Amino acid sequence: MAKIVPFKAVRPTRDKVCLVTCRSYEEYVNAELAAQLDFNPLSFLHILKPAYTNQETVSFEKRYRQVHQKYQEFKDEIILIKDNKPAIYIHKIVNKTHSFTGIIAGTSVTDYCNNIIKKHEDILAFRVQLLKDYMKYAEFNTEPVLMTYPDNKIIEDWIFNCCQKLADFEFSTTKKEIHYLWKIEDSLEINWLQNIFEKTEHLYIADGHHRTEALKLLAEENDELENTSKNHILSYLISENNVKIYEFNRLIKDLNGYSKSEFIKALKKNFSVENRFQQPFEPEEKHQFGMYLDNDFYSLVLKEDDMHFSTPLESLDTQILYKNVLLPILGIEDLRNDERIEYLSGKQAVIEVKNKIDQGEFAVGFLLFPSNIAEIKALADANQIMPPKSTYIEPKFRSGLVIYEL
Incomplete structure (x- = not known):
């Protein structure tokens, strides 16, 4: 059965969150990336690309260590702070056409190895290795793996009630999205939710297959498949009926x-x-x-x-x-x-x-x-792989909003 765990997230301070968080690095065209790096010193892009002001050619390992160093600088300057207690988080994204609400928590690498967390996409070995090395030296992960769970009225009602409270974060982006984040740190509430997910037979990876496989390699490399933070996958868990699949x-x-x-x-x-x-x-x-x-x-x-x-x-x-x-x-x-x-x-x-x-x-x-979630699940259940570029799935998560330290 599926396991979820709380964790002590590192997050931007409330007053800086709209300046810190950014889209995935690959989504920026060169001019937009340069503008962000030139004019926004708080952007998480400075962590993702720390050598921007010094364009020397360096090895992958050195660049990844520079990422970790810049990340530490953001923490030292109190741009990023770590939560005191383990928590899970509810994240809501509202754009012009859709609204997505899901749960941010750790899921189990062991569950992935045991096919409780199922996949439907092929992976490239060299990309998995790069991601594994990146997370090994950077020592954090800020891009959750998008996973779906079967529609569940109990979880839906719980999320709805949580979202009636004042959000820890509420901010808009230049893409006209509104983001909300609620922190849930009550241990009884977390235990209750964990018990609900333990009755869930399978989780399905919607987006993030390479990252999941990289975390598996990292756990195996450290012989930590049974416990510790390296046995967990930063995940954004969302109901099957709440994902949007494009062709x-x-x-x-x-x-x-x-x-x-x-x-x-x-x-x-x-x-x-x-x-x-x-x-x-x-x-x-x-x-x-x-x-x-x-x-x-x-x-x-x-x-x-x-x-x-x-x-x-x-x-x-x-x-x-x-x-x-x-x-x-x-x-x-x-x-x-x-x-x-x-x-x-x-x-x-x-x-x-x-x-x-x-x-x-x-x-x-x-x-x-466009494909639908039933097709994705059928392929995963049959241990089959979709052809490349079969689906473009939303929501997409912003880097620097919730960070899981490895």
Whole structure:
């Protein structure tokens, strides 16, 4: 059964939280990153990129130790402070279209090893190793792994009641999000919640597979799989009905030697193809695909004769597109590394797909219907792996808001 644990978080002081927290480092374009580092001395980005003012080339280990040193400076300057008592935290994120509320707590590396915490994505060994070394030398983690638990009315009511109290943090971001954080440190309340989660058979990783695997390696390296902070994963636990899953649309740079008519003829082997001309077509259900090619939109619907699936992976739209189009027709075998394919989050409007193709950078684009949580769970339960870039999942957590020391 699933275990959760409280911990003594390191957090920004209340008066500085809106200046300290930041988006994930990779989300910033260069100009925005430079502006933050130049004009906001309190940004957590200074910890994540401590060598900004000294652009010397250094080894990974030295850079990670610089991260730890800068982190210690933020603590020494009372920009970050550590809570006195172990606690769990409720975090609410409100944006223009959605509201997400979840529980921040430690989950168990042992549970991950024993498949109580389940995964659905493949991982890259070199990236896992980099993350493991990063956390080893930095000695903290500030990006929770997003995990889902089955909808639970008892937990939902408890969270609702907690959120009626004055939040420890309440602040807005430049992306027009509002963030709230409540600290729960009453031991009886924490024990009650732990007992609820112990009745939960499985947790499912929604986002953060590499980080989870890296923490497993770190625990194994220190022979600490049974206890201590290195056996725990900083996690953001959220109800299945409260995640938002977007698709990743596919952009392909050429037709692999096919003419337009030959390409469409090849598609008709497995799909009913209809030219929608200038009317954008976005899939409304599984096994439908939109396509933009040579100034026209098309609808592609998988033929019924091809709708025979023996595994959850085979029924996944990203796999259907790969097996019937990307691999056999367009010659794209490696979805992760082939330079002829790029991905565009479904958060971006369909017009972005059209624009990139009209500008000549790509030849054809495919629009997909987003996966759902049931598909993710079915794959995880079957120990199968989604194709790369199958889902873009929200919420996304801000770095520097809640820090777990290792």
